[in-house]
Structures are given as C-alpha cells and as structure tokens.
Amino acid sequence: MFGLEKRDYTLLIIVACLTMFAPFILNPFPTDSAMAQFNAGYPDLMQRFVIFGIFAIGFNLLFGLTGYLSFGHAAFLGVGSYSAVWMYKLLGYNILPGLFLSVIVSAVFALLIGYISLRRSGIYFSILTLAFAQMMFSIAYSDLIGRFLGTTITNGETGLQVYNSDPQVLHSASKPDIPHLFGQQMQSTYSLDIAGWSFDFNTGYYLCALIMIAAFYIAIRIFRSPFGLMLRAIKTNQTRLNYTGLNTRPYALAVFVISGMYAGLAGGLMACMDPLAGAERMQWTASGEVVLMTILGGAGTLIGPVLGAGFIKYFENIFSKINDSILHQWFAFFPDGIEDAVVFMIHPFIGKGWHLTLGILFMLVVIFLPGGLVEGGQRIGKLLKRGKKSEDKGDGDAASTPAE
Amino acid sequence: MDAFILQLLNGLDKGSAYALIALGLTLIFGTLGVVNFAHGALFMIGAFCSVTLSRILTLSYETVDETQKDFLGNPLVVKTPYVEKWFGPETGAAIIDWAVPLAILFAIPVMIFVGYVMERGLIKHFYKRPHADQILVTFGLAIVLQEVIKYFYGANPIPTPAPGAFTGSFDFGVLLGFDPNAIIYPYWRLVYFFFAGIVISAVFGFLQFTTFGMVVRAGMADRETVGLLGINIDKRFTIMFGIAAAVAGLAGVMYTPINSPNYHMGMDFLVLSFVVVVVGGMGSLPGAVLAGFMLGILESFASMNWIKDIVPGIDQIIIYLVAIIILLTRPRGLMGRKGVMED
Structure with missing residues (x-):
C-alpha cells in the first residue's frame, strides 16, 4: 500500500497511531494524581513534538542519509517562520499561504546556501553552514536588510508580529483574529474528561500531526528510492563515486534543498501555532538542538529523529518542571540525612540544570551508542531474542546465527 | 586618519x-587531528580561573569593630581578607588588586591539567572515529562544561576589574602628533595585545627552538614515521x-577585564x-x-560610522562574508597546507 514495503508500512502505521492517539498516550495519569506532572498531553507541548519531529526528519535526510553534518539548519526554520508571519501581515490569518510561502522561501535560501556550501565537504561544510546561519541570525536579529532598504523585514530584537495597521487584504470581520485554516482556529481545543483523566484534542496539533505523517511518508519514499540509494552511496564513499564519472553535487544539493524545505515547513508551522517569529530561533545553538535530536534518536534510521525530537522535548519539559520540593516528596521514604544527600546529588540535573543532563546524555550516546536510541532498542531486542533462543535450544551458540 | 588608527587599535x-583561541585550536587539530568544539569552553574556563582566584584572594574573616556603628546602631562588622592579615594591609590590597595578572600563574597548571584530563579521558578514544563524531562529542562536552560553570557561578556576568595601575586610557594620538583625545585607547587592551604577542611567540619559539618542539613538528608532518623511530609521539x-588548552585559558584570563565573563562566552567565541x-x-x-588579527581588524573597521552608513550592520556579518569568500576562492584558506582535511 502507498508503494511501501511491508516493514515500512508497519512503521508508518506505528507513527500514525502514535501521533493520532498522542493525547491519550501522553496523558497516562489522572489530572489530580501526584504523577500528573509527567503528563505531556497538553496542546503546546504536543505541537512542539511533531513540529520538531518534522524538523528532525528533514535534518536526518541530510545528515543521516547523505552524511553532510550541517550546523546551520535552524536558519531555514527561522526563514520559514518569518515568511509565514509575513503572509499573515499581507494576506490574513489563513495559514495556507503562510505554509506555502515558508516552504518556497526556505527552498530558495537552501538552494543558495547549499550551492555554495556543497563545494566543500566534511568539516568545511559544517563550518560554512555554521557561518551562513550565524550571518543570517545577525541579519535577522538586527534587521539589517530592513535597515538597508529603509523598512522592516524581520523587526529585529522585538520579533515579527502582526499589527492592526497591517494590510491583511483577505481578512474580513467574520474571520478569526488568530491563525486558522478556513475558519478552523489553530488554538481551539476540545477537552474530554473521563473519570479523573482529561484529554485535550487540539486542532493545531492534529494539523501538525497530519503534516508530520505526510512528511514521514515522503522521507520513507526518499529512503527507499534510487535517489536515496545514491545519497547513501555519497555517504559511504564520495570519492569512489566521483571516480566512476558521476557528479554527486546535484544529488547533494537536491537533498540539501529538500531538508531545508522540511525545516522551513517546521518553521512555518511554528508560526501557525503562535503568530510570532523571532531571531532566537535561528541561533546556532538551535541548530545544535536538531543535531542532538537526530543523533539521540538514531541518525540514518527512519524513526530515530522522530523519537529523538519527542524524547528531548518531553524530558526538557519534565526535567525543567521538577524542583527540590518534588524530589523531597519522592525520596521521603529515606532517612532524613540520606534523603537530603540524594536530593543534593540530583539537584544540579533538574530544573534549570536540564541542559547539563542533556549534554551528559548526548555525550554518553555519542560515545557508547552511535546509533542512538534505535540502536539501543535493537541491541536490547537482540539480547532478548538470544536469551529466548538459548532457552529453546538449550545451548549458547545462538550468536552465530543472527536473527535477520 | 586618526579614526583609522583608532579602529586599527580597536581591532x-x-x-x-x-588569534590565541585559533592558535590553540590549530595546535590540537594539527597534532591530534581532532576538531575540538570544546575549545571555546576552555577559553571560558580560563576566564573563570581568574574569577575564582579573585574570590579566593578576597576570602575574609570578620571582626567586630566597637568604635564604629552601622546604621542600626550595632557594632560594625569589618571584613578583612586573609591576605591582608598575612601580608600586611598594603601588600594584601595590592595582591587583591593584581588578581587578574596573578591568575595567569594559577590558570596555567589548571588549564594544562584540564587539557590533559580531557585528552586522556575522552578525546583519545575518538581518534579513529569520523570527524563528525569528534565534533559531536566535543560539542556535548562544551555544553556540559558550560552548564557546570553556570551551576557554580550563576548565569550573570561577573565583573573582574583590571589592576588599578591599568585602568584608564592612554592618549595614543599625542604620541603620533595628533590632537589630544583624538585616539584614546584603554591601557588594558594594550596590555592584552602585548600579552597575546608574548604567548604567541612563546608557542612558536617552543615549537621552533626546543627538541620537544622539533619532535612535535616532525610528528605533525608524519606521525607514523616518528613513531617508527621509537619516539612516543602520543605522549x-x-x-x-x-x-x-593553556593558551586558550590564558586568552580567557586576560580577557576578563575587557568583557565580564559569563558562562556562554565560550560559545560566542567558538564560532568565530x-x-x-x-x-x-x-x-x-x-x-x-594572521587570520585572527586580520578578521579582528576587519571587524572593527566595518564598525566605523561612515561604512555603517553605506551598509548598515556590516560589522556583524563581515567576518562570515570574508570567510565564505575565502573558502570559495582559496579552499585551503590563506596558508593551508596541502593534504590536510582534504577528504
């Protein structure tokens, strides 16, 4: 179905189910229980899950599949946000033109930057993309183009937003004053209360989720296409490809543009959920974040980036919420002295210290588990399988026959 | 003309x-072949060495002075730093005043130790891994170091003044025959420049004129052969x-009076x-x-007013523009060697 193999089809179904039932899955605890702080099923966070999922899927096409480590991908995210907000300002709050323009504009930027950066590979490519991204960040942060032309393009530090004085030619009094899709407001949420549980169904989230499933589907098709095979060949041995008389640049450029479009789409969606665009989205630490997501989940795998994005955003949210008094509650069963000691030990890693935890986690993954969470899952799966097999056969040489 | 010289000095x-940070980065890259994204963090740790030392030096004990009253009418509690007790008030005050230059002595062993631990503990295991992995693991390390510093020192910049003798500015214009106050240049920046010159020459001298340096240069050129000659090049x-690491740290120590250190100063400098x-x-x-000085000076020229009138904000992007142009026209950089990172 959809031209997919059975395995990929299963994967797509899994992702689709996960995203569609996310409001249930992410809210496993009743609202007034002590565990409710682990619930992540509120609209804002769920939107971020899928938006960053799209961003990471696109980045993975470039880094995981083709092997080019870009350190400036957040620039395209920012470009997407700015374009979408400009569409609100000029046309009105319908998100469709905004999304359309954000993909187109980020593709144009990706084409330009990619054309120049892809002349070099390896570390030079990383630094070139980094330089471009920092340049675009500076331009957006101080609105240099706007100042040059004597108008406002990015509105500098304040960030771009919609004002009453903006033209909004397609806007009329009957339409909502917030981002909407043909009247369906992105912020509208339907809450379902069942016996202590509360589940939020948010229009914006479901729009993003549908787009992410589509994006995921396209990524699968790219992975399995002859084009994807060529990209894999570029990652494996570019020199050898060149010696066969093949020019790899167009392929690399194509995937760079595609992944820039994914980033632009994610940026556009961000502006759809919240009609603002700021330069901080383009900073190179933001590019670093998508690198973290992809690596943490598993670069080069299909589902890895989605998992990584969800993982980082979930724990960012949970860890930053935990504070000392919650820790004291948890460890109350220890004697007082030990309780204080344990809380003292954990204290640097929670709340504002979340980045420390993330950094350590990231280092551990790079050092011990280069394949990310996906590889971790596979290893555990293999161990389990091996355990079962040796039980069945009653001998221990199952290692010689791998399951696949 | 005076504006020109002023910008030259500012640059x-x-x-x-x-130049100092890039020198350290290149040393690591040239010897070990590792792309070290944590180098900015080393610069920052150096800066915090100077903060730490000035905090240690101002450790105080409290005495109650019955003759003076504070605003509530209680006896005034006077804080006296220990150094003033040990070395007498005047010498003690002078030591505290000179905390930043003294921090050089403190930072060198600390930085060498940090660098040694970093190499033996982490980076050693990444020689055989792809460059992307090296970038990623050192990037993670940079985040960790930065967050640790933030945990201990807080997120706000910590002002660390230069010694009293170097505050104020030097009227450079008078020396060159311009009007007074035409070219004003803070003393400490002059000190920084000369300090950087000394460190850079020391590193070059060390590599050029000592046996150790000669072996290292040989190792940079052909690691395998040097190893075959029975020299332990890894050590x-x-x-x-x-x-x-020490070079980056020293750059950080001396930079504290120019810019109050905060936990993300390393990241800010790293990209550049x-x-x-x-x-x-x-x-x-x-x-x-060469590139360090060139880009620094270019940046400060670009922030001249008449240039900014033509192209607003060029000072913020000039470095990246130059980098992009140079990489496209001279892919190996200004003085790059053949065969380094070509694949």
Missing part, C-alpha cells in the same frame, strides 16, 4: 583573542593538547574562532594567527 585586542601530543581557523587554513599555525 588588535579582539584580533588577539581570536607529546597529549602535552601539546595541554599547552593548547572556527571561522578564523578555516580562513587561516586548517593546520597552519601562522595562518591562524
């Missing part, structure tokens, strides 16, 4: 910082990593110093120094 101190490279290294040519030490 020198920033250029010195770029020397580890020491070079320590030295590179990578650009500097690439412009200078990966693996070329003179290239790194």
